[in-house]
Amino acid sequence: MINDNNIIAAMTKAGNLLANEMRNKTSGGGYPRGLSSSIVVNPAIKAGEAIYKITVAVKHPAAAAYEFGSGIHATRGTASKYEIRPRNASVLVFPWQPGFVPYGSRKFSGVILNNPDSTEGTYFFHFVEHPGVEARPYAIPSYHAKRSEIFKLLGSAFTASISLHGGRYEEKI
Secondary structure, three states: OOOHHHHHHHHHHHHHHHHHHHHHHHOOOOOOOOOHHHEEEOOOEEEEOOEEEOOEEEOOOOHHHHHHOOHHHOOOOOOOOEEEOOOOOOOEEEEEOOOOOOOOOOOEEEEEEOOOOOOOEEEEEOOEEEOOOOOOOOHHHHHHHHHHHHHHHHHHHHHHHHHOOOOOOOOOO
16 A cells, blocks of 8 residues: 555655746746746645646746747747737827837827827827747746656655555556
């Protein structure tokens, strides 16, 4: 019989090892604010006969975009720009100084210029097309960096659990 407590403790350590590596990787520049702190380890559980589960989750809206890229930089799915539309207003508003005022664009709603001799001002748009972000993988590289430590940790826990119970192990087929 396998000692569930040993396995669950080892899985918890393994999950924290992975999560900490992910946090270290995302705490530097190039990642959105809050990504690192949104990485959580859910409690390890026994999910069935000799089946154990732990989840390391990233609860940030841009988590997948940074792992796999988004928009024209997507490494999964269709790579293309995507529309951003206002949610709680009729237009999007940006301070901007483009090379020219985009009169005639179906996206463009209007502008308040700071100076009539400049294009600098406050621009209003019905929607914009965002090119997305380039992939900056952190979860998969973190797993590869800690994989051998995780396997050693889990292997030791299973070995210890089996040997603690008379050293006999029978596999059910």
